[in-house]
Amino acid sequence: MxxxxxxxxxxxxxxxxxxxxxxxxxxxxxxxxxxxxxxxxxxxxxxxxxxxxxxxxxxxxxxxxxxxxxxxxxxxxxxxxxxxxxxxxxxxxxxxxxxxxxxxxxxxxxxxxxxxxxxxxxxxxSPAPKAVSPSGGDWPGREEGLSYRESEVLALITHGLPNAEIAQGMYLSPNSVKSYIRSAYRKIGVARRSQAVAWGMRHGFSTDYVRLDPADVEPDPETG
Missing domain, CATH: 3.40.50.2300 (Response regulator)
Structure with a gap:
């Protein structure tokens, strides 16, 4: 006990x-x-x-x-x-x-x-994982068949990040990022980045804090 x-x-x-x-x-x-x-x-x-x-x-x-x-x-x-x-x-x-x-x-x-x-x-x-396959938890897009990495790349695209910045921040090659994007696009049925962003906004890839009362969130220093 x-x-x-x-x-x-x-x-x-x-x-x-x-x-x-x-x-x-x-x-x-x-x-x-x-x-x-x-x-x-x-x-x-x-x-x-x-x-x-x-x-x-x-x-x-x-x-x-x-x-x-x-x-x-x-x-x-x-x-x-x-x-x-x-x-x-x-x-x-x-x-x-x-x-x-x-x-x-x-x-x-x-x-x-x-x-x-x-x-x-x-x-x-903890020991470095051999593959990205979370044991528990959840992520946006999982029910739509997106893998963890596909989902995270799509989340960053939805927030307006370019491929180069995603690759640098995630320590992936540009080709790997493009591969995740292509496979994600196939799964969600889109062909262009603008469509992917729109899909992401409809399916929970915009962070939840945007729905809070403004008094609960500190102002973004870049936007005031």
Missing amino acids: HSKPPVRVALINDYEVVVTGLLHMFANYADRVQVVKLIAGREVRERVDIALFDSFGNLPADSPRIEAVLRNPLVGRTVIYTWNFQPALIERARQQGVSGYLSKTLPARALVAAIEEVHAGRVVV
Whole structure:
């Protein structure tokens, strides 16, 4: 029997479907993990032991978002939950002060154990995944047959990122990005980028924070 108090964990991602998928992963571990579900787009506003930063729809180069979590005095430790295990990304995350770098291929029991290790004061980097096949959770487009990487590339396209920036941020070759785009387009039945963006907007690829009351979201420094 687990006698320690559960670790308080905030789930951070702008996509409601992603956060809900993580909630399901932790459902059988309520005695070990107490989840604080965030409304998409809000910062952590109550004290938590661990902030689990899900990387879906966020390029690793998007460090200001992670830095904001690290600076939040209500967050004990920050863990990145991702498929991208490029050594340079791991090293940068550790230099920023991240306490864990965990693979999305971890089964729920291993993810919970790693979170407990981080809470105990250890820096945990899980083994690099051999393939991108998340063990749990969810992502936009999954029900339409999109793979995780196809879905993430489509999310970034929906947000207006060009192929070169997607390739650089995801540490993929331009040809790999084009391959994911072609296969995604076939699955969703579009032929042009504008059609893909329109499809993405209709199928949950615009981040959920755009539906919040403006008072709940800090203004974008680029748009005021």
